[in-house]
Amino acid sequence: MRHTISVLVENEFGVLARIAGLFSGRGFNIESLCVAESIDPSISRMTIVTRGDDRIIEQITKQLNKLVDVIKVVDLTEEKFVDREMVLIKVNAEPSVREEILRITDIFRGKIVDVSPKTYTVEVTGDEDKIVAIIELLKPLGIKEIARTGRIAMSRGTKLLG
């Protein structure tokens, strides 16, 4: 099963390498990994999306916790949470399809963030279903390139990670 894990780590040199090395060295899978500074600049927050049966997920959380630079690990999958991803899509924008692109972008509450004579760059934020859906809709019009951020997540309600 797929799990979304939030991890607070020391905002230090080499921490990302430790986490990535843990996953590769032990053969755990990473679907996506996002990391950036948290509200406390000495702490970074990671969101790791991974897959595995219960035993593997238990090992992953335990192994993460065991790293000295890891301050806190929470498997969000055990509770209610929101997750979001952003995508930039550079799509072919011949005059004949411009209208269509604008319409689709609008439906997905996206934005055109860059324009050139031949391309539009669309920005969309949402959960995975939404991201996949807009990509599917734009594909027939000629997607030239995409960049996805991978997922970030947070538990719902008043609950905090830190």
Added chain:
Amino acid sequence: MKKSGAGIFIESLIREKVNTIFGYPGGSVLNIYDILFDNPHIRHILVRHEQGAVHAADGYARASGRPGVCVVTSGPGATNTVTGIATAYMDSIPVLIFTGQVPTPMIGNDAFQEADIIGISRPCTKHSYLVRDISSLARTIHEAFSIATTGRPGPVLVDLPKDVLSTEIEYESPKEVKIRGYRPNYEGHAGQIKKVVSAIIKASRPVIFAGGGVILSVASKELTELAKITNIPVTNSLMGLGGFSELDPLSLGMCGMHGTFMANMALTETDLIIAIGVRFDDRVTGKLDEFAVNAKIIHIDIDPTAIGKNVPVDIPIVGDVKNVLKKLNLLLKGEKKEWERDHHVWLEQIEKWKSTYPLTYKQEKDKKIKPQYVIEQINEITRGDAIIATEVGQNQMWTAQYYKFTKPRTLLTSGGLGTMGYGFPAAIGAQVAFPDKIVFDIAGDGSFQMNVQELATAVKYNLPVKVAILNNGYLGMVRQWQQLFYNRRYSYTALDSTPDFVKLAEAYGAVGLRAEKPEDVRKVIKEAIDTPKPVVIDFVVEPEENVYPMVPAGRPISEMILL
């Protein structure tokens, strides 16, 4: 007071009560060596290869319980330590590795003797630091010691750029070490400990399976007490040998691939395994699906990741083995149960296994020396009171089987990584810690040659280590597998250009002895012990002797090939 980085380094070691380090100099650590030149507080042992420095620090740590410390230069000095670090990591040994590094402005430029040792060693250290700023140097060193020696111990590497060592700052001794992401749980959950009590009371065929964690947490006494209160037999993993006296009637000896018949049968037939400070390594469990199928499993370990990793556990307890056993014993003492009577049938069954298939070999008078005989004689002559290091291979397994370990910290062996070449430098480290004890390295002719250069170290510091080479002319353990599973095709396992070990010892200024006949064995062992110098003994043994029992890889541990 103003101090250089190197000065702060030495000061920090002294504050950590370090009085001995093992090392090898080079360009990037010259500032440290300049202080060591006439520092009265720290004794530096110059090894002959950086791998030897780490193994010696590791042997020092295993024998004494204090952390082992080594210092090496950048680049090749650092990369030479990797096998030593991985060895210590797999066996959870507290070793501090201080590596020189090129100056910070040059890091990443492929400078002369630059190696990304943090990157290289990351998967085999408990933690590591690159000190980029002299102001964090002292704190980092104390953190490194704290991490190496607490929780599940392990090696910690600290990389020291040359400019950090050479610049000066105003030195203040740092305050208490606090690391927010590092809080090992020592206590053990009270509710879980109660559950263990009732599980033990209900069991009719219980067995204690005790490992290296017992030795690391100094819990032999508590383990022995647990066994005595409850009258439950104890088997040890290789790393656990010495944690429970093998002379105790409740001892089943070692279990696993080359374990005793009774230990493996007990683990197979048991209804309750009380696993203490072990990690259920594949060399112990054999085929996992058929391991202890009818047993409940209690697992006590300070490392949560060890629990439930290989076998499903019914009652997990995360905590320090000593703490948990103390609490458990207290509760068990309050129970009214007739342990003797209740475990009577089970212990009789074990006795039967023991007498049907004891460990066995035959030393015939006019034949070649049997390696097992050598170990039995070392055991007898030292009255089990020596510190015994081993190499890896048949020599290691025969030592585990035939030397009767009765005290913790008397067996130094590379269990997890299985590093040939470990034993001799480890024995040197142990002898440094205990100059008056008898220290043996029970070696193979192959393994000894992997760190033979350390003979110079032993001679230089007059460390009277005894190397007992079980010279079978083969990479014996590999040959055994070839014999049993590869149709006797002895591919590249004959060691046919081995040096004359007696002459080799003499060339280094050590003493060389040889025994070729069974009747010489005792005499030579005694002579070695009576010689106040490093001694290499070449025991010319039966070339194709095998280690039995043996569980073929991937088979359940009840399926032993017996002699």
